[in-house]
Amino acid sequence: MGNILYFDNAATTKPLISAIEKASVYNTEKFYNASALYHNGLEISKELAYSRQIISRSISDDFDVIFTSCGTESDNTAIFSYCKRGNAVTTLGEHSAVHNAFTTLKNNGYDARFATLNKDGSVNINSLLSLIDKNTVFVSVVHVNNETGAVNDINKIAKLVKGINSRIVFHSDGVQAFMKIPYKLCDEIDLYSVSAHKINALKGVGALFKNKKIRNLKPYLIGGGQESGLRSGTENVFGIKVFEYATETHLKTLKTDYSKALELKNEFINGLNLNRFTIISSETSSPYVICLSANGLKGEVLQHMLENDGVIIGTGSACSSKSPHSRMLKSIGYEPSVLDGVIRISFSFETTINEVKTLTTLLNEKVEILLKTMNL
Amino acid sequence: MKKVIIIRWGELHLKGKNRDYFQNLLEENIKKALKDFEYKFVKIIGRYLIEDFLDLEETSILNKLKKVSGIHTASIATSVTTDLDEITKVAVELSKYKRGTFKVETRRAYKEFPMQSTEISRVIGGAILRENDNLSVDVHEPDFTVYIDMRDKNSTLCYTDVIKMMGGMPVGSAAKGMLMISGGIDSPVAGYMMAKRGMKLDAIHFHSYPYTGEAAKEKVITLAKKVSEFTGGMNLFVVPFTEIQEAIHEKCPEEYMITMMRRFMMRISEKVASFHNAQAIITGESLGQVASQTVESINSSNSVATIPVLRPLIAFDKVEIIEIAEKIDTYETSILPYEDCCTVFLPKYPIIKPKLDKVLKVESVLDVDALISRAIQNIEKIEL
Numbered sequence: 149m150g151n152i153l154y155f156d157n158a159a160t161t162k163p164l165i166s167a168i169e170k171a172s173v174y175n176t177e178k179f180y181n182a183s184a185l186y187h188n189g190l191e192i193s194k195e196l197a198y199s200r201q202i203i204s205r206s207i208s209d210d211f212d213v214i215f216t217s218c219g220t221e222s223d224n225t226a227i228f229s230y231c232k233r234g235n236a237v238t239t240l241g242e243h244s245a246v247h248n249a250f251t252t253l254k255n256n257g258y259d260a261r262f263a264t265l266n267k268d269g270s271v272n273i274n275s276l277l278s279l280i281d282k283n284t285v286f287v288s289v290v291h292v293n294n295e296t297g298a299v300n301d302i303n304k305i306a307k308l309v310k311g312i313n314s315r316i317v318f319h320s321d322g323v324q325a326f327m328k329i330p331y332k333l334c335d336e337i338d339l340y341s342v343s344a345h346k347i348n349a350l351k352g353v354g355a356l357f358k359n360k361k362i363r364n365l366k367p368y369l370i371g372g373g374q375e376s377g378l379r380s381g382t383e384n385v386f387g388i389k390v391f392e393y394a395t396e397t398h399l400k401t402l403k404t405d406y407s408k409a410l411e412l413k414n415e416f417i418n419g420l421n422l423n424r425f426t427i428i429s430s431e432t433s434s435p436y437v438i439c440l441s442a443n444g445l446k447g448e449v450l451q452h453m454l455e456n457d458g459v460i461i462g463t464g465s466a467c468s469s470k471s472p473h474s475r476m477l478k479s480i481g482y483e484p485s486v487l488d489g490v491i492r493i494s495f496s497f498e499t500t501i502n503e504v505k506t507l508t509t510l511l512n513e514k515v516e517i518l519l520k521t522m523n524l
Numbered sequence: 525m526k527k528v529i530i531i532r533w534g535e536l537h538l539k540g541k542n543r544d545y546f547q548n549l550l551e552e553n554i555k556k557a558l559k560d561f562e563y564k565f566v567k568i569i570g571r572y573l574i575e576d577f578l579d580l581e582e583t584s585i586l587n588k589l590k591k592v593s594g595i596h597t598a599s600i601a602t603s604v605t606t607d608l609d610e611i612t613k614v615a616v617e618l619s620k621y622k623r624g625t626f627k628v629e630t631r632r633a634y635k636e637f638p639m640q641s642t643e644i645s646r647v648i649g650g651a652i653l654r655e656n657d658n659l660s661v662d663v664h665e666p667d668f669t670v671y672i673d674m675r676d677k678n679s680t681l682c683y684t685d686v687i688k689m690m691g692g693m694p695v696g697s698a699a700k701g702m703l704m705i706s707g708g709i710d711s712p713v714a715g716y717m718m719a720k721r722g723m724k725l726d727a728i729h730f731h732s733y734p735y736t737g738e739a740a741k742e743k744v745i746t747l748a749k750k751v752s753e754f755t756g757g758m759n760l761f762v763v764p765f766t767e768i769q770e771a772i773h774e775k776c777p778e779e780y781m782i783t784m785m786r787r788f789m790m791r792i793s794e795k796v797a798s799f800h801n802a803q804a805i806i807t808g809e810s811l812g813q814v815a816s817q818t819v820e821s822i823n824s825s826n827s828v829a830t831i832p833v834l835r836p837l838i839a840f841d842k843v844e845i846i847e848i849a850e851k852i853d854t855y856e857t858s859i860l861p862y863e864d865c866c867t868v869f870l871p872k873y874p875i876i877k878p879k880l881d882k883v884l885k886v887e888s889v890l891d892v893d894a895l896i897s898r899a900i901q902n903i904e905k906i907e908l
Contacts, residue, residue: 452734472861521770522869 153503156462157346158294158324158437158494164348167393174386182383183374192385199392203355206395207326208333211340211357214375215388219323219343220245222356225368225379226319226339227253227288234283235259239271239300240479241293245341246321247475250288259283265480268430269296269439273305280312287316291340292324295476295492296429297437299329306336317362327398328436330406338362344387348496349394353387398497405497409435412495412504419508424515426486428477435495441482442489442515445522450491453514459507462492525614527582528603528681529574530673531589534596534691549694550594556756557588568675569633575603586687591753593720594694599671601683606634606674608644612651614682615670622684623658624667634674644672693722695755700724701834702797703751703806704789705760707744710808710837712854713845715751717836718806725755726800728793730765730785735869743860745906750854752908761796762904765789768895769869775889778871782816783878784887786825792896794829796903804832810845811838820877827880 154162174192182192200213216222223245230236231253238250240262254260263276271289280287287309291302306318319339325331326342333340337359344353358365358378371380398405413435417427420440428439442450447463454461473487493507533550554572555565563577563585577585582600589595602618604610619626628645639647649661652670673681703715705727715725729744745760752758765788772784793805809817816825826833837845849855 446735448737449735452737456734521773 151458153459153506155493155495155499155503155507156460157496157499158297158492159462160345160351161348161496162498163345163350163390164394164397167349167390167397170393171386171389174389178385182385183372192383196383196385196388199388202392203395204357206399207322207331208340208357209335211333211359212376214356214358214378215383216354216356216379217352217381217384218354219243219321219341219346220354221368221379222341222343222354223288223319223321224249225356226317226341226365227286228368229364229366230286230317231258231260232285234285235261235281236286236288237261237263237276237279237284238288239263239265239276239290241265241269241271241296241298241300241476242288242290243294243321243323246288246290265476266298267480268428268433269293269298269476269480270430270433271300271305273308276305277308277312280309280316282313284313284316286319288319288321290324291320291322292329292434292437293476294324294437295474296439297324297434297494298430299325299432299434302337303331303334306334310336322357324434324437327395327402328406328409329434330402333357335359335361339365344391344394347391347394347398349391350387353384353391355391401497406435408497409495409499412499412501413438415501415504416493416508419505419512421512421515424512424519426489428482428486428490437495438493439477440491440493441486442491442511442518444485445489445515445518447489447491449518450489450511450514453518454510457510459510461507462494463490525602525604525610526575527577527579528601529577529582529585529589530599530601530681530683531572531574531595531689532570532597533594546594546694546697549696550592553592553594553694553696553756554589557592558585561585561588590689592694593690593692593722593754594697595689596691598687598689599681599683599685600687601671601673601681603679603681606637606677606680608639608647611644611672611680611682612648615648615672616652616655618670618682618684619652619656619659619668622656622668625660625662625665626652626668626670627661627663627666628652628670628672630672630674632674634676634680636677637674644674648672690720690754692720695719695722696724697722698724699804700726700800700802701804701806702793702800702802703727704793704808705729705744705748705751706808707740707747707858708808709842709849709855709858710810710813710845712747712751712808712852712858713848714806714808714836716754716848716852716854718834719751719754723755723804723806724758725751725806726759726761726797726802727751728761728763728796730763730789730792732766732769733764735766735769739860743857745908746857747854748906749908750852750857754852758908759800760906760908762906763792763796763899764902764904765899768899771890771895773869776886779873779875780878780883780886781869781871782874783821783824783883784890786816786821787828787883787887788892788896788899790825790833791828791892792899794831795896795900797831804834805829806834806836808837808845809835810840810842813842815874815876818876820879824878824880824883 180188180192204211204213227249250260261279264272302320317338321341323343327347340357342355345351367378369380374380426441451463564575566573602614628649630641630644632641668684671683701723703725705711727748748760768788
């Protein structure tokens with residue numbers, strides 16, 4: 149296979165070589181343990197503090213940043229820290245890192261509640277609010293849905309939620325939003341999870357943003373007391389520095405990249421033979437993620453046909469691609485014939501219009517071939 | 525004093541004049557399984573001993589031996605010079621942290637030893653009792669037994685546990701079979717069952733890219749590899765099946781899809797089997813499990829085969845098959861839900877009891893020989 153066209157950026161992104169090179173010194177001369185009390189260690193600890201600041205200010209007004217190993221760990225830390233009494237509310241549109249944490253709580257007898265979704269995968273706000281009561285301690289709403297790209301206005305939702313019960317801790321999984329769509333976290337948001345490898349940094353690094361107002365977050369990993377005691381384990385300095393550099397790089401062009409992604413999305417949808425495909429994502433969804441279904445066909449087969457021509461697309465969320473149908477889309481009520489055909493196209497800041505044109509041409513072509521073979 | 529692994533076989537001694545042949549095979553298979561270890565192989569009457577291995581490799585060696593068919597039980601023993609004090613010391617050590625009831629069982633092959641077996645047992649049992657207040661003797665139904673095996677002047681083996689091993693017959697004692705492997709739960713189990721009865725195996729898989737993906741093929745390779753651990757390696761033949769599936773789909777009535785596929789798979793399996801000296805085909809079919817596993821369906825695919833088609837799971841319930849799959853560690857892989865070669869073209873209402881004359885008529889529109897020869901030309905061989 150020669151040149152690969154990669155349209156599965158919601159699964160992971162290609163790391164920025166410049167960021168890796170710049171950070172490589174943390175694998176060589178600056179290898180010291182940030183917890184050490186000698187000068188070399190203290191230097192590293194200061195550099196981490198700087199990373200924290202850059203990443204924090206990229207989307208918030210001075211939230212604390214706790215480095216973790218991934219988005220999943222950030223989500224789990226938040227959820228298991230607070231969901232111990234009362235009840236907790238989330239949506240049916242969460243990534244497995246939140247969804248399965250909630251189902252685990254529910255299976256253990258905890259009162260975990262799930263709000264229903266709109267057709268595009270965004271949360272039905274009325275459903276969400278109706279589940280909240282005076283005993284609710286925790287609410288988690290995904291910012292950008294990883295399968296459809298549906299954007300939940302978490303600032304608005306957090307305010308509505310706190311309007312009902314101000315003591316609630318509000319968490320959002322921002323893995324697909326961070327450094328993709330322009331926003332700032334409002335003060336009603338308490339916790340926010342992000343992941344480095346979705347923004348052209350490395351796997352193995354994530355962060356949990358913590359509003360300085362909340363005080364009783366409990367660590368999920370206990371040990372040497374790193375990250376202000378909230379996440380023990382020797383810091384992945386190299387990974388964190390790459391994360392910082394990638395954040396910095398994206399921040400500079402966030403708005404222009406966003407408008408460019410909107411153009412890509414339009415190009416994609418306009419180029420597609422809509423007699424053959426159902427677009428599941430809505431107009432207001434993140435332009436970086438487009439969910440669609442090749443009616444009556446199998447998404448995985450289409451994926452393999454494109455792969456043969458060097459084009460990589462996704463079928464639903466990679467983290468859940470081990471189960472045949474998308475749990476989330478099923479909960480919205482899509483028919484099996486639509487669920488079978490689901491594919492996910494996700495762009496990066498590097499994706500070009502020409503690449504998208506190649507993709508739509510190929511998709512249109514392959515779908516006809518497949519329909520013919522299947523006698524449909 | 526050193527650690528020794530005792531290997532015992534079961535059925536082999538039943539085999540009369542062929543016993544040497546079976547034993548040589550077993551010996552060869554054991555050596556093959558342990559090729560990555562340093563050890564000394566010792567043959568004694570009725571048993572093999574693995575000696576002089578590194579202590580830290582004990583578990584790894586035992587795990588390898590668990591996959592050698594023909595071994596029925598094994599024990600990890602301590603070997604000491606045949607001196608009553610030495611033996612007693614080891615026996616006491618072996619039972620130091622045990623609780624409940626025990627007995628001592630002595631086997632005295634070294635007849636020059638000046639005490640009788642029962643006497644030896646009594647002396648050692650007494651010493652064990654003195655050292656451990658949590659124990660009492662029960663010679664009929666003890667919680668554990670301390671075995672004392674006096675081989676000769678230099679070596680007595682002491683052990684308490686008899687570990688159940690794979691059983692069966694040594695691989696290679698029953699010709700070679702061609703296992704049709706699908707990626708499901710059943711076929712790896714069928715392969716294991718035949719390996720247990722001494723069959724050497726190759727495997728054949730039908731792959732329908734792009735209807736089935738690379739992940740599905742990798743899954744089959746993983747499964748075949750797990751089965752190959754019981755057969756001392758195997759070849760996996762991956763047959764491109766897309767063209768045949770498309771041809772059947774295009775030209776034959778939908779409900780005959782699976783019937784036709786099975787006939788093609790059987791024919792190709794037999795051809796590949798004959799190229800590679802396999803004398804039987806193995807399938808994971810279990811009666812009535814799915815539409816293609818009725819007697820009528822089996823008849824329609826069986827009728828194109830001229831060599832025996834062995835179906836070791838034919839009368840097994842699914843739960844029984846799953847139990848074995850879990851034991852041989854294939855279950856978790858088998859249940860990974862990638863597109864299966866059947867699911868894309870799966871008819872809504874497959875024919876459950878195909879009649880052979882009708883099947884032949886349906887098939888007559890296809891250029892069977894050409895399709896098969898093209899598929900066979902493009903077979904990929906993977907050595908596991």
